[in-house]
Amino acid sequence: MIHAVMIFNTAGAVRLTKFYTPIPHSLRTSLPKLIFKLVSTRASGLCNFLDAPELQLNWAKNGVEGDETRVVYRCYATLYFVFVVSSEESELGILDLVQVFVESLDRAFENVCELDLVFHFDEVHYILSEVIQGGLVLETNVEEIAVAAKEASKARKTSYASAHPLSLGSVGGVGKNVESLAKNMNLSWFTSGLRR
Amino acid sequence: MSWASFHVVEVMSSPYFHLKTGGYLAAAQSFDENTDVLMLTTNLLKKDMASGSHPEISAALNCLAHILTPELARDLALDIIPMLNHSRPLIRKRAILVLYKMMLFDLDALDRGFNKLREKLEDPDVGVVSAAVNALCELSRREPERCLVLAPYLFNLLTNSSNNWMLIKIVKLFGALTPYEPRLVRKLQPPLTDLISTTPAISLLYECVRTCIIGGMFQGSSGSSLARTCVQKLAAFLGNPDQNLKYIALLALVKIVPSHPHLVAEHQRLVLASVSDNDMSIRMRALDLLSAMVNRQTLQHVVQHLLSHLSPESPSGTNQSAAQALSQAISGVAVSVMPPSLSAPYRLDVARRILDMCSRDHYDNVEDFEWYLSVLVDLSYVARVPIGEEIRDQFLDVVTRVRSVRLFAVRLMAKFLHDGAPDADNEDCVEVYWAAAWTCGEYCSNLLDPLETASKLLGEESTRLPPTILAIYMSSAMKIIGHWASNLTVEWDEIQLVDTQQNVNRAILQVSGFADSPHLEVQERAAAFGQLLQFMKADLAAYGQGRASTASSEGPNFPKSLQLIHPLSSTFELNVVAPEAQDKVRFPEGLDLDTDIVPVAVRAPPELTGNAPTKVKRRKKKDPMTHLVGPFFWSGSLW
Numbered sequence: 001m002i003h004a005v006m007i008f009n010t011a012g013a014v015r016l017t018k019f020y021t022p023i024p025h026s027l028r029t030s031l032p033k034l035i036f037k038l039v040s041t042r043a044s045g046l047c048n049f050l051d052a053p054e055l056q057l058n059w060a061k062n063g064v065e066g067d068e069t070r071v072v073y074r075c076y077a078t079l080y081f082v083f084v085v086s087s088e089e090s091e092l093g094i095l096d097l098v099q100v101f102v103e104s105l106d107r108a109f110e111n112v113c114e115l116d117l118v119f120h121f122d123e124v125h126y127i128l129s130e131v132i133q134g135g136l137v138l139e140t141n142v143e144e145i146a147v148a149a150k151e152a153s154k155a156r157k158t159s160y161a162s163a164h165p166l167s168l169g170s171v172g173g174v175g176k177n178v179e180s181l182a183k184n185m186n187l188s189w190f191t192s193g194l195r196r
Numbered sequence: 197m198s199w200a201s202f203h204v205v206e207v208m209s210s211p212y213f214h215l216k217t218g219g220y221l222a223a224a225q226s227f228d229e230n231t232d233v234l235m236l237t238t239n240l241l242k243k244d245m246a247s248g249s250h251p252e253i254s255a256a257l258n259c260l261a262h263i264l265t266p267e268l269a270r271d272l273a274l275d276i277i278p279m280l281n282h283s284r285p286l287i288r289k290r291a292i293l294v295l296y297k298m299m300l301f302d303l304d305a306l307d308r309g310f311n312k313l314r315e316k317l318e319d320p321d322v323g324v325v326s327a328a329v330n331a332l333c334e335l336s337r338r339e340p341e342r343c344l345v346l347a348p349y350l351f352n353l354l355t356n357s358s359n360n361w362m363l364i365k366i367v368k369l370f371g372a373l374t375p376y377e378p379r380l381v382r383k384l385q386p387p388l389t390d391l392i393s394t395t396p397a398i399s400l401l402y403e404c405v406r407t408c409i410i411g412g413m414f415q416g417s418s419g420s421s422l423a424r425t426c427v428q429k430l431a432a433f434l435g436n437p438d439q440n441l442k443y444i445a446l447l448a449l450v451k452i453v454p455s456h457p458h459l460v461a462e463h464q465r466l467v468l469a470s471v472s473d474n475d476m477s478i479r480m481r482a483l484d485l486l487s488a489m490v491n492r493q494t495l496q497h498v499v500q501h502l503l504s505h506l507s508p509e510s511p512s513g514t515n516q517s518a519a520q521a522l523s524q525a526i527s528g529v530a531v532s533v534m535p536p537s538l539s540a541p542y543r544l545d546v547a548r549r550i551l552d553m554c555s556r557d558h559y560d561n562v563e564d565f566e567w568y569l570s571v572l573v574d575l576s577y578v579a580r581v582p583i584g585e586e587i588r589d590q591f592l593d594v595v596t597r598v599r600s601v602r603l604f605a606v607r608l609m610a611k612f613l614h615d616g617a618p619d620a621d622n623e624d625c626v627e628v629y630w631a632a633a634w635t636c637g638e639y640c641s642n643l644l645d646p647l648e649t650a651s652k653l654l655g656e657e658s659t660r661l662p663p664t665i666l667a668i669y670m671s672s673a674m675k676i677i678g679h680w681a682s683n684l685t686v687e688w689d690e691i692q693l694v695d696t697q698q699n700v701n702r703a704i705l706q707v708s709g710f711a712d713s714p715h716l717e718v719q720e721r722a723a724a725f726g727q728l729l730q731f732m733k734a735d736l737a738a739y740g741q742g743r744a745s746t747a748s749s750e751g752p753n754f755p756k757s758l759q760l761i762h763p764l765s766s767t768f769e770l771n772v773v774a775p776e777a778q779d780k781v782r783f784p785e786g787l788d789l790d791t792d793i794v795p796v797a798v799r800a801p802p803e804l805t806g807n808a809p810t811k812v813k814r815r816k817k818k819d820p821m822t823h824l825v826g827p828f829f830w831s832g833s834l835w
Contacts, residue, residue: 160212
């Protein structure tokens with residue numbers, strides 16, 4: 001199973017952390033920092049597996065014998081995507097999974113960049129929950145993930161619209177900007193005369 | 197975020213989906229098993245799972261997978277079962293994965309759920325089957341015997357499916373099952389051999405090879421050719437420029453070394469090259485493999501290679517060439533890449549591995565102990581990590597247990613001491629000096645020049661050492677001088693008196709320097725030694741005078757005090773004793789170790805006077821708040 005998913009940028013700022021195995025609170029901040037320190041010193045041609053004497057992953061053991069935890073990472077532009085997995089996951093398979101996740105983000109955000117992760121982190125979480133649930137891989141096909149993510153996003157938008165009938169934009173508008181919304185909205189209630 | 201848990205639950209129970217998912221996300225991120233409000237979520241989740249809206253069910257199942265506890269598992273187990281037969285495949289997949297998590301917490305759920313999982317293996321949707329296989333793969337790690345029942349279904353899937361991800365999981369599953377059912381091996385060998393030779397997907401190929409190794413599939417006639425094929429494929433990965441393939445090849449080769457060392461030994465050159473790789477991860481794995489692969493013939497070569505690894509390279513980045521600096525400036529990369537061999541934890545790891553490789557199985561691999569002792573000394577010079585204690589322990593272990601090497605050891609250690617006390621940057625291995633001093637003291641009969649060694653031990657440079665080491669320096673110096681003195685008596689000649697007196701005076705001078713040391717142990721030993729030397733000095737003086745005055749032929753014709761110190765440390769030689777030796781001592785007749793010497797009843801009873809307050813057992817009262825709050829929330833809606 002997958003123990004944790006982390007995303008941080010090349011300066012070390014953490015953009016997303018998701019722990020599927022209970023982790024002691026003291027490690028919640030120190031683990032991403034440690035992994036960043038080890039990963040940032042690695043040149044680009046090296047392998048995608050992080051294995052260093054300083055890395056202590058005892059919290060992830062879960063009492064299962066012979067369980068070796070691996071840290072798999074991939075660098076995309078300014079972001080590092082780090083997956084901490086147990087030995088039941090295939091190492092090369094997880095590399096593919098990271099690629100699938102990034103592609104799903106790309107589909108949902110239309111040319112995703114780091115700002116999208118900063119301002120729409122909840123969307124990122126929802127997309128991640130379509131790929132991995134509770135530490136186990138749910139879906140590996142980018143099409144299916146995109147469909148499911150879009151459906152959930154639509155449900156959220158309609159719910160927001162029904163709660164805020166006067167709203168200008170949708171909650172956490174995925175990839176849309178306000179100008180295009182302004183073109184679409186109906187201003188007749190305004191132009192048809194103000195009421196006191 | 198525990199202060200906000202109640203508010204999170206409030207938001208979770210909102211009727212609006214966009215708020216509800218926000219609440220679920222907050223719950224997944226912040227709840228753990230100690231969160232008090234978890235019991236409030238039970239009904240909420242039940243309601244959401246029964247709702248008609250698919251996104252709501254999805255979100256509820258996802259959140260449940262995160263916040264699951266044994267209580268929640270017990271309460272919601274029955275509600276999950278209908279979800280497994282939901283019309284949408286996505287819901288079925290999510291339900292399967294949640295069910296797996298419940299099975300870990302609750303034994304009832306385990307029994308009931310297992311049958312359901314078996315049904316799901318025959319689901320029409322490929323994704324659902326894949327999820328079921330995933331859950332079973334995880335389950336097989338904890339309950340392999342139970343999963344054996346499903347072997348026929350899984351075998352069917354293995355031979356018919358083409359979904360790579362699922363095939364990988366099935367292959368891994370079988371790897372966990374074969375140790376418990378040897379007959380599976382024969383059935384699995386053909387399809388796995390087939391997959392290994394034909395599949396284009398490297399991930400699947402690797403998993404098949406790994407399963408063959410871990411599952412012990414190399415039995416029978418086809419087994420050995422299968423082993424050879426597997427090792428060949430792994431060696432091909434190892435020679436591949438892709439670093440990832442090198443890494444996983446090393447991972448798998450480690451597993452096959454115990455059973456087929458000869459196959460791996462063919463590729464030793466490749467492995468040694470990987471140890472010097474730029475990539476720290478590959479180095480670590482290569483070291484793992486190397487220490488597993490080592491045997492009597494290869495040990496010396498491997499250890500020399502590792503030692504040369506540790507020898508100092510250019511210690512700082514300022515020594516990098518102008519070309520390197522220029523290229524870094526151009527590419528704008530400000531990364532200060534430290535050569536991996538210089539990081540302290542790595543050096544410690546390498547040093548430990550060297551020690552471990554040599555001392556494994558009671559030094560089974562070491563043929564030449566003299567070589568090993570010189571390796572230990574080299575390691576203490578080269579390592580520059582705090583491994584002195586372990587080196588010291590190894591050294592003493594070898595010296596005390598291997599008699600034949602003692603002569604060499606003492607000569608080596610004397611030279612080590614003469615080469616000087618540690619300087620400022622090599623203070624990591626001071627404990628080795630402890631070993632040096634003790635060896636010279638204990639086996640001082642092997643010393644070439646005892647006086648020289650003793651005066652080195654007591655010399656000026658020693659004052660910089662830590663007190664524990666100084667203490668052993670004192671006692672070793674005493675043993676050496678005692679031995680030297682008693683040796684003089686073998687062929688005592690009157691001419692030697694003056695020299696002897698001079699040496700004793702010099703020793704007294706050196707020792708008195710330590711007698712006012714601030715460390716108590718050193719002070720005590722130095723003072724005791726000093727007094728013995730004073731006694732010797734007085735006796736020598738008296739002897740000199742006595743000789744001149746009387747010419748008695750009674751008694752020994754050398755100063756008796758020369759024999760003073762030596763018996764203190766040399767009367768009995770302590771032999772090494774095996775741990776089972778005590779059990780072999782025969783029990784004497786009539787000895788009873790089980791009855792109490794002082795009968796129990798005679799002992800004073802524990803205090804129970806009338807004045808002492810007695811503890812009243814208080815039953816823990818249930819929190820009254822839950823009774824008040826309960827009815828409010830049981831209906832599932834707020835306000």
